[in-house]
Amino acid sequence: MRFISYLANPVRFLRFSRFATPISGGLALGLIGIGLILALFISPPGQEHGEAVRILYVHVPAAWCALAAYSGIAIASLVSFVWRHNLADSVARSLALPGAAFTFLTLATGSLWGRPAWGTWWQWDGRMTSVLILLFIYIAYIAIWNIVSDRRLAARLAAILGMVGWLNIPIIKFSVNWWNSLHQPATVSDIGAPGVSAELGWPWAVMALGYTALLVWFTLRGTEAELVELKRNRAASSKPAKVTLEDISS
């Protein structure tokens, strides 16, 4: 809590982000690089699905980041709504676009995986449907920021939507699973279910950490950009007066 209120001051935040941004960027680059080498060259092809299994090294970390980003938005929204924390708005806003991009990546790579694994690009199964709905929630969240022109108002409204959306995600997931279990027998062979072997698990862990670092980098850069824009807007609206009363009387 003390750390959160410490960062409420933009100057302190910039001091923190000056070293945190390059560190997270470098970590993302390094870890994703190592992860890709591990995933593409070192880890063995899947027993059942051959080389196609490598898609999952991109897919699973993207899904993790998509969910993490939305949870981040919900927490930042709560902090912004309760404590009127200025920077929490910027953090929530900066998380939205990368979060939506990760969600889209999850769907796209899931679809690419679905073709060889299940023989179809799209299946209305519980997971895919709920991720698709998560993408719609992201779009609504981004839309509210874009449509409401007053930044302060947009921030408060987006925070309310962020929190309500987050509370609804488990309900949506539950209902989609219910629907799915009624309409379709389980077609998903869950490769992670019985526990993942170390040679498959390592690239995953490295990629997941790399993706998380990338998400942090996006968020910090986004927040820095927001701060610059806010500063520019403030400077434009309150220029110092050039004419004083003394000037007029003389």
Add this chain to the structure above:
Amino acid sequence: MVLKILRRDIIRAARSGGSWAYGLVFMAIFLSLSAIALDGEMSKLRQLGVPLIWLALSFAALMSVERVFSEDLRDGTTGQLWLSGVSFMTQATAGLLSFSVVYILPLALTAPLWSLLFDLPAVHVTGLVLALICALPGLAAYTAFAGALTGARGKGGFLAIFISAPLLVPILIMGVIATNNYPQDGIAALEYRALIGLSLLALALSIPASAAALSVNTDR
């Protein structure tokens, strides 16, 4: 106070020259076009009737979203009521109630009429009406929440749909399953209880969230 606001809204709707019926007209057009697009083939229509009526009703509710709070926000009534001691929570509850009565209830009550277009069996129609009544508070709550968030902004239409569509998914899913299961399980079908649960959850979430959105939109 809630009843006073409800009464005012009903009177206003009655004097508005039929604007409360736009949702019904939309439903009629949507369902007729669907039937035409499906080639008017009764075997197909019978199968798709229930989901199409649910979809039409959800869309009609979304179309009326601008009428929930926007008029009061635009002419300053919301702020005035707040100044005279009516909390945003009361206003959100009253707005939701009048939205349900004026705009959503007619949509649900006319479902048997629409089911004629699809030649649905009588038992399905009963199931449909019961499911709609169970789902009505939830449907109204999420739409009203979207209305409170978009507020007085004219271009709120799309935004309101973006906001409430994902929230309506569970209600749509359970509503269609409940209706389809009614002939076998009757009102005891688990999905009816799930629908009531979803509606109660929606009310518990939407009323405070709408009140917060009203307070933000009036700058309090």
